[in-house]
Amino acid sequence: MKIYDWPTGPYPARVRIALAEKNLQSRVQFVTVDLWKGEHKTPDFLAKNYSGTLPVLELDDGTLIAECTAITEYLDARDGTPTLTGTTAREKGLIHMMSKRAELELLDAVSVYFHHATPGLGPDVEIYQNAEWGFRQRDKALRGMRYFDGILKSRPFVAGDVFSMADITVIGGLIFADIVKLPLPADCEALQAWYARMQERPSVRNRIAMSEMAAASG
Numbered sequence: 768m769k770i771y772d773w774p775t776g777p778y779p780a781r782v783r784i785a786l787a788e789k790n791l792q793s794r795v796q797f798v799t800v801d802l803w804k805g806e807h808k809t810p811d812f813l814a815k816n817y818s819g820t821l822p823v824l825e826l827d828d829g830t831l832i833a834e835c836t837a838i839t840e841y842l843d844a845r846d847g848t849p850t851l852t853g854t855t856a857r858e859k860g861l862i863h864m865m866s867k868r869a870e871l872e873l874l875d876a877v878s879v880y881f882h883h884a885t886p887g888l889g890p891d892v893e894i895y896q897n898a899e900w901g902f903r904q905r906d907k908a909l910r911g912m913r914y915f916d917g918i919l920k921s922r923p924f925v926a927g928d929v930f931s932m933a934d935i936t937v938i939g940g941l942i943f944a945d946i947v948k949l950p951l952p953a954d955c956e957a958l959q960a961w962y963a964r965m966q967e968r969p970s971v972r973n974r975i976a977m978s979e980m981a982a983a984s985g
């Protein structure tokens with residue numbers, strides 16, 4: 768298997784956390800695509816992923832699977848220990864819902880803020896920006912943090928009693944929020960406590976450390 772990614776990116780972090788949880792990293796060859804040089808928008812890369820985003824999984828038979836959720840589901844179906852997308856029908860439904868919600872209300876909102884209301888990946892890559900839209904999405908992301916804070920007041924993990932893809936998606940959102948300097952509100956105590964617990968997992972701690980190093984070096 769090959770994975771096209773940008774090693775410190777918040778979306779690629781989701782798949783790298785899933786791989787580390789499942790101890791599958793050694794089965795993957797990582798291919799770096801330089802976001803800052805716009806390599807993800809070249810015709811060659813767009814032929815691999817129409818959306819022009821990372822990560823993308825390429826199987827040995829040439830099949831291409833984009834979208835972190837789809838990649839995680841593929842990895843789970845291929846190697847089920849531990850399962851990140853649920854085993855029972857109920858678990859699968861809840862995990863999918865909460866992961867999608869974490870994208871809609873947090874991670875994707877932070878991403879839009881980054882691409883539209885900050886310099887993003889620079890003028891050569893960000894050819895269309897709408898700052899007002901970006902700032903609205905920043906406010907949406909802050910509301911999303913409060914939503915997940917409320918959720919985590921009554922359960923240990925985002926989708927219930929077990930660590931899952933939904934936790935990984937919220938982690939991706941908080942990694943991205945940190946990169947764009949959007950701090951977690953001080954009164955989101957349950958979310959802060961959960962995030963501290965998540966960082967006790969080596970799979971998560973290592974990803975956050977990499978993103979912080981990248982942010983510090985500009």
Ligand SMILES: N[C@@H](CCC(=O)N[C@@H](CS)C(=O)NCC(=O)O)C(=O)O
Binds near residue numbers: 777778
């Ligand atoms: N919905 C996609 C989003 C992926 C995404 O936005 N990835 C970032 C990498 S951190 C990206 O490629 N950004 C470049 C861009 O949007 O120009 C997924 O879940 O995989």
